[in-house]
Amino acid sequence: MDDKSYKEYLSHITTFIFDVDGVLTDGTVTIMTNGDMLRRMNIKDGYALKTAKDAGFNICIISGGTNLGVQKRLEGLGITDIYLGAHHKINQYNDYLSNNNITPDQVLYMGDDIPDIPVMKLVGLATCPQDAAVEVKAISNYISHKFGGKGAVRDIIEQVMKVQDKWDGNFDAKYD
Template sequence: MKKTAIIPLRKNSKGIPGKNKKKMLGRPLFSWVLTEAVFSELDEVYVFTDDEEIIAYIKKEYFWTPKIKTLLRNDENASDTASTESAMIEFATTVNYDFDLLCLLQATSPQTTALDINNALKEVIGNKKTSALTVVNTHRFIWNEDGTPQNYDVFNRPRRQDFQGLLIENGAVYCTTKEAFISSKNRVSGTIGLVKMAEESLVEIDSLSDWDIVEKLLADRQKKKKIHQRIEYLILDVDGVFTDGCVYYDQNGEMAKKFDMRDGMGLEILRQNKVEVIVLTSENSELVAQRMKKLQLNQTFLGVKDKFSFLTHFLSERNSSFGAVAYVGDDVNDLANICSVGWSFTPADAVDIVKANADYVLTHASGAGAIRETCEILLKYNKRYEGI
């Protein structure tokens, strides 16, 4: 059975301009559900958009997986008045209905996980439903406009633990068989299975205040998933970590960056103690490439914008996890990893939002001993796992 997902994205958004590309915890909003889809049981994931900038970004950032594909949608189905169903029909026609099961994923639900997607697939495939959707069990008391209660007796107000509540659609995941979609032209139809998601996933991103709430919820979720174990990998950003964040230019372009020699010795000692050092930077700098070669850091990845997605792939390839990682970053594009790894560090002069989310704010500044300090902390930390 071929399981295909579509993530429809529009270039223009009235509520929050450029919403799909706006950084949520340092990553474009759409990348949260896209990454989860890659590591789900889906066979292929199409980003269906009228934004060619997004298409170019995806082709560059997700080169490591053949699972992600892009398609350009027409302007008519990307307008404010177009329905999601019209986009789904256009997509299905474009791919000649080459799927057995179609899954609609919404970028505005960044709390969606691979497990949520798999549970929706299971409802259709395993439980023989025609379609499925995600819901939230809310224990709110609902009222009608005429002043009458909708879901409880005001004279017998139930306790929360005794109240069944209501199941509310959260707009995250929808699945349908091809036959049902051809017949109904709708995202769900026939016998519909329900998949429960966490209550906080009910928050929809319609305003900047919603954005702030969801971003905080995402950060908290990632931190709660942290596990502590022996550190096997140290992941390092470059500008603002290895360097002081300054770049010197002449008329020919990038001319110089300043590195602290003591950091190199710290990394050498760390590698001798069986901690692999990986460099992960969004910049594509020949100077950085030369310096990392000098330090014999062969695992250097340049020009990576979506660091969280790349790191997820990197660890999956090595059958490892975020708990085995220490990470040092200084700016917003490091936030998702800062919130997710076993131990996260940030230099003393990092931006405030990173310092607020890191596990450890170093006493040394970027390019002035921050890496060396991290190495010494990790060497002491890993000693507790000796002999285990």
């Protein structure tokens, strides 16, 4: 799919589904002496997630990880559909679509590694960060110029919202 082709799908997107590690984070963990694993998330990605949620988009997170800090951060952004510990993501994906009356063509999924591929093959628009696994890049309709945890999520959310005339860029009154 060329650049023009993927952009034609942006107007149909009502639902964003994201992986966490390697998409909302840079895929690295800092392991503390007590065993806790720390992750870093990009504030601009968080802003875009909150803005999309506030604009009426469905936001869902499906991750194999189980970090409580990640869950708290996402809940703080208003995201309630969070599936952690999902090692076979297709099950959570199917449940989410069924429970929310969403069709696959309305879904944009961003993943970065092998466990994301089964879901990516089913959605309307499969996307990935620049530093995704080669196998993921091969099936993606759009590869962000941004790396995971470095603005890839913001990149694709902003594109969808701009095409749908929902990205204003002037949110002063809304976010004072």
